[in-house]
Amino acid sequence: MASSLATRVLTSSPSTRTSSLGRLLATAPSAGAAATPALILCRLYSAKSLRPRGPAPIPLGSAQEQSEFEQLVKEAQTTPATNHPDASAPVPNEFEGNTNPMTGEVGGPKREPIRFGDWSFKGRVTDF
Template sequence: MSSSFATFVLRSNASPVLLRTPRTSTLSSPATGALTALVLQRSYSSPGIRPRAPAPIPLGSAKDQAEFERLVKEAESAPATSHPDAKTPVPEEFEGDTNPVTGEVGGPKREPVRFGDWSFKGRVTDF
């Protein structure tokens, strides 16, 4: 062989294992030297290619860190603004559970179809 390593692939139930034996002239017998010099290595990974985890962000001074934490806390506690196209809630016509006009108990506070609550593009979806 032209390379300095002889490569043998053994098949097992899980995955192939790559066996390498160095070829040197100092081994007394090829069989004994090959058995003692076997190095097992996975054929699908190498130790130098693995990516390293990113380093943590440097904190800087304690004053800058405290200001950053304060700004993050303010940004998280700010009230959420609604979208300008969002529907405004419809005010209720009466207080309580009984409709004073119809005498209905437990019914809708306002007529839902009148304001489009149960309709989509003019088509009623809940009846």
């Protein structure tokens, strides 16, 4: 009886497992036998459920439909994003490389921030 109850508990939902644990422990053999409460708990929580965890994939029928669907998904994921028509064009950098040729500053901004109406101080941008 204990083995059939154990099988039913292992294949049931977690809430049913908790409620059936008391009955399973009550029907377990005495302390000197092989199945102890610790062993039963170990088997209870380490066993994989026989039911799938998530929704099953939708069957598409033929292999041709499956490959067509995968191709469409791949195309949809690789299509480059375009900018909004009202968005302004990106401002080009004033110089190439890491050193500003006019000031000699190394690692500074590539564009002068005040020229384009932005000024930032400690991460906050203000507009004059």
